[in-house]
Amino acid sequence: LDSPKAEAQRAEVMQLLAxxxxxxxxxSARHTLLSDLYRDVSDWHLMRRLNIDVDFDQARLNPKRNPGFxxxxxxxxxxxxxxxxxxxxQIGAQQTLAFNNASTVHDYLQQAKPADSADNDYVYVIEPDGKVSKQGIAYWNNTHYKPxxxxxxxxxLQTDLFSDDIEQLNDHIASLLQHRM
Structure with missing residues (x-):
């Protein structure tokens, strides 16, 4: 709770969005969607995620193998x-869909209504353990990924052809989602 890392990341994302x-x-529709995203990011409850791997058998046998806090x-x-x-x-309001073992990322997107400003080639998937992956969703790069x-x-956001600003913003937001409660 004491680490300022997540809040520093949020401040950077908020500046890029602003x-x-x-x-x-x-x-404009894009202005509205970006403003909604700005508001959503500012409302997220953040804490720095700690990924600590513990081999319980080793930690029990040797106290030095227990990373502790x-x-x-x-x-x-x-x-x-x-x-x-x-x-x-880029879907307007956050949506929560029922999990289905057989559904891929593409299947979940079929149930949602992405905005026109959404990237048509990639999405980011943030797993419950904090792992972030970029998955292809276009016909030419569709990955059969089941979240x-x-x-x-x-x-x-759809990236600009001549600018890396939006791609950088997308990466930062996906990284920030790892720390969202």
Missing amino acids: NLIRRQSSG VSGRYYIKAKPSMQSVSLVG MPGSVIYLP
């Missing part, structure tokens, strides 16, 4: 098994 919003004409304040939450997949990003229950699918 710059992008200023370049849009007021009242350094001093600080921690929040440990054992979540119940999720039976849904969330979609955030885990509790995953978040981030529909990124």
Whole structure:
């Protein structure tokens, strides 16, 4: 809880979004979607995720193999098994869809209504363990990827042909989603 890393990431994302919003004409659909995304990101409850691998057998036999915690304040939450997949990003409002073992990322996107400003080639999948992966969704790069229950699918902004700003913003938002509670 004491680490400022997640809040620093949020501040960077908010600055990039604010710059992008200023370049849009007021009242346009893209301006509205970006403003909604800005508001959503500012409302997220963030904590820095710690990925600590513990081999329980080794830790039990040798105390030095138990990584333990350094001093600080921690929040440990054992979540119940999720039976849904969330979609955030360029879809207007966040949506939560029922998890289906046979559904791929593409199947979940068929149930949602992506905005015109959403990237048509890739999405980011943030698994419950914090792993982030970029998955192809276009006809030419479609990956047959089945997300885990509790995953978040981030529909990124469509990238500009002559600028890397939006791609950088998409990467930062996907990284920030790892720390969202």
